[in-house]
Every structure is written in C-alpha cells, then in structure tokens.
Amino acid sequence: MRKATYVMMAIFLSGLVSVGLFAQEKSGRQEVKRDTLVFTVYGMDCPGCEGGLEKQVNKIPSVSSSEASWVRQQLKVVVRKDSVLKREDLEFRVKKANFTLEGKKQE
DSSP: OHHHHHHHHHHHHHHHHHHHHEEEETTEEEEOOOOEEEEEEEOOOSHHHHHHHHHHHTTSTTEEEEEEETTTTEEEEEEOTTOOOOHHHHHHHHHHTTOEEEEEEEO
C-alpha cells in the first residue's frame, strides 16, 4: 500500500513539472522558451555559497530562477517571459551576496 502511494505521488509530481515546462495553446502544444543567461561569478568556494547567491538573485523580479555552481564559478539565470534583466540589478544582488560578477554569454 505504501509503495503504491509513493508511485502515485511520483506520477502526480511529474505531471506538475511537465505542466510548468509547456504552455497549452488553442492551436496545440508549444514549448515555452525563456532566455537563459550564463555569468562568471568569482568568490564562491563552497556549496553554501551557491545557495546564498541563488537566494539573492531570485529576489530580482525579472528572474524566474537561477542556478549557481561554485565548482565552475558560474551563475545561470532564467529570465521571466517578456522581462528584461538589468545588469545593475544583477550586479547589486551578486555584490550583496559578497561575490564579483564578470561577463555573460547567451545559452
């Protein structure tokens, strides 16, 4: 019984994830594409740094999500649909997390 409950929860959660990744339109199913920007960030030296940076960057209204990697010294930022990410906003949040922002490249 317990195993069946876990299986049903997994199916339910995977359905929620797939709903978030695709937009349904009258003409059919169309994938939602968002801009992902990749930045080099200096100063991260542990996994805890990743969480602190992500927490600050996710406070920016135009940011949908972010993912930091202290190993690669990299920050991936997904910008909300129909939004613009201002470099000043990102620099402020990165600096507030005590790191240094370098350049960016489109992914």
